[in-house]
Amino acid sequence: MRLPLGTDTVDISLPDCDVTVLDRPGGTPVDPTAAAREALDAPHGPPLSTLVDPTDDVTIVVTDVTRATPDGVLVGAMMDRLPVDREQVSILVGLGLHRPMTDAELRDGLGEYADLAVNHDPEATVEVGTVEGVGDDRVPVRVHPLVANADSVLSTGMVEPHQYAGFSGGAKTVVIGAGDGALIGYTHGPDVLSRPGVRLGRIDDNPFRATVDRAGDAVGLDFCLNVTKGPDGILAASAGRPRAVVADLAATAREALSVPLSDTYDAVIGGVGAPKDANLYQTTRAFTYLVLGDHNPVSSGGRVVVPARLGEGAGEGTGETRFYDRLRTADDADALYEAMREGYDPGAQRAFVVARALRDHDLYITNAERPDVVEACPMHAAARVADAVDPGSRVLAVPDALNTLLVEA
Template sequence: MSCFKLPYGKERMECCIEEKHVAGVLLSQLHNYKPEKSEDELVIESLENPIGTPRLRDMAEGKDKIVIISSDHTRPVPSKVIMPHILKEIRSNNPEAQITILISTGLHRETTVEELRGKFGDEIVDNETIIVHDCEDIENQISFGKLPSGGDFSINRLAAEADLLVAEGFIEPHFFAGFSGGRKSVLPGVASKATVMYNHNSEFINNKNSRTGIIEGNPIHNDMLYAARAAHLAFIINVVIDAEHKIIKCVSGDCDLAHRVGREFLSSMCQVDAIPADIVISTNGGYPLDQNIYQAVKGMTAAEATVKKDGVIIMVAKSVDGHGGEVFYNTFKEEKNLERMMRTFLDRTPEETIADQWQSQIFARVLMKAKIIYVSDAPDEMVTDLHMIPAHSVTEAIDKAKQLVNRDDYQITVIPDGVSVMVIE
């Protein structure tokens, strides 16, 4: 038997499969990479050797209003390690700087104080100015005209009026932007709702280059990079993390040049060849990325790239927060015909994009290729409404998958962390 411990919330869920049925395991080499330096040393070294810019402390000299964009509660960025070094670097040359940490929620819900304490620690929460971005607060947004694709471009006033705009984040494979991090801190991070909606339109999502690990010709990335430049994002500190959310690589400097170095490192660790199988097991890497079904679509796309047509995907994601998007949920609850749903998405103009449409579009695409058995703590009725089959253990899910496949020689591909791999078809 081959046994796997799959991340499930903050715990692990075990599954065992007979050897003859294991087609292969798609595992990022990030899990095996051991840097020679500590997390703190990696961040300090990166800040001392930025790519394409002066040191942050020199850029901060004489600046009055400095804004640091930081990821929200849905991203496992180790800010407890990174943020103290950023603050120290800025204040080493500008001790009187007015620093604001701006939480880049994009279209997500507001980050709670408890979540901020978990992310930064009590000292930073109690002593620093932290503002949570609200994409619908039009009065506190500044227009920058149009994106190259034609959409209106507005961002949070704090970011727009900063004397120095900095961003902290992490780089991982992203299922339609190619990679997370870098330019994404601005768009969607601190952009207006209308700007994000336009950027995530159905034509862009349907583009063959809007896929995991692809930057060239990716229209979503192109708008995002333009937005970062237009907003004068001057400096980024981005990390690559392993399965334990520990920093194994840190890049600092220009929002594109530094990001390129980070994503090149990530690609060298994460690219894996597809191993086609009747059944594919995937996860969303555990907490915090598997808090809801909406986010779990990301891990499903890794399975989509290697599951056989009309096969079965077993998605393991705790989903203690339920569906994660009211419009996302109702879209599937109210429409049972996936082809008709997809036509509706593709017929909408960019200006007509609705909330969560991009996630719904990608989810529908996955569902049109394979049945999905969803292992979670979410209510069974909710999972069923979302066109999936509920299960509460991987063993139960495999039993259900075997019945659906209905063949004795079925093969299973296992993806222990679906958000850390880039599956090449």
């Protein structure tokens, strides 16, 4: 079998094991440019041309390098519909607490619009109001000045399975991507993440998603253009009101990515590939998506094996650093999980959910350029997938673990 590894693939042979390779329903890929234009022609709510005045200053918040969003295509489609001059448009890269994008990455992702782009700085934000959180909480919403001061705020996004929001996209690109530690820390804190509705693939009755959507209202996100993808490429685009866009594309994604399953396996191999396998922070999504989804396919005492490049090591942003510091200083997964239930800094939440999964299952990272980063944590590194799987194991291979929804059969 062949699994993704960086921008390439790796061949895996397990002749002594009983191997099942998962196959998703998938879907028919579409041309992203044509799909974006069609979505703008039939938006959820008023068309873009009527929402923006010719005198408006416009900010478009786009995704960063950790998302495989065709941002240049989406920005171009919106620019063609905006009744403003190019000089009135700013593009803000929604980093959240991730590292800034390089000039080369901006050119690659945004093409002719790269010169309009600014990397978000979570230390330089403006408060635009407060929103209701869970219970009686009120949460401050602070965003980059380019968002706070814009007459019209637009966004791109990728609606794909997300551990906390159910599906990413919609208001999340703006309020998390262009936000500060306050909202990020609250929504990613143990009180919210421990709520039963906060789960992979669920947007209804999800406190995380609901808080993010209310924050989008406070920011004044007027319009978004999002896409979703399947095994072979972009499946659909949707435009207009953020909540409706996410619901629309999440339905498409569920149909393409859901696999009913009842069995469990000694080892589950999760494929990641670029851009997510650039660092440990993003790579561990495969582990938690598999173990903490609707159906956990790993037997008691079983393991998850993930081939990943890890060219950036643990990761270079504030969130990645906090995540790694928590894991590399942990005595064991149980102690780390219990300690983090008391709270943690924004960005460290991925260590919290990884610790939760590590209490029940081992994680092996293979083929990594930085195995030392893995071994510093309560995880295991191996040169090859075959070295991480015991002979005679029942094995499930999930070639695209971040875009597969395992549901109870």
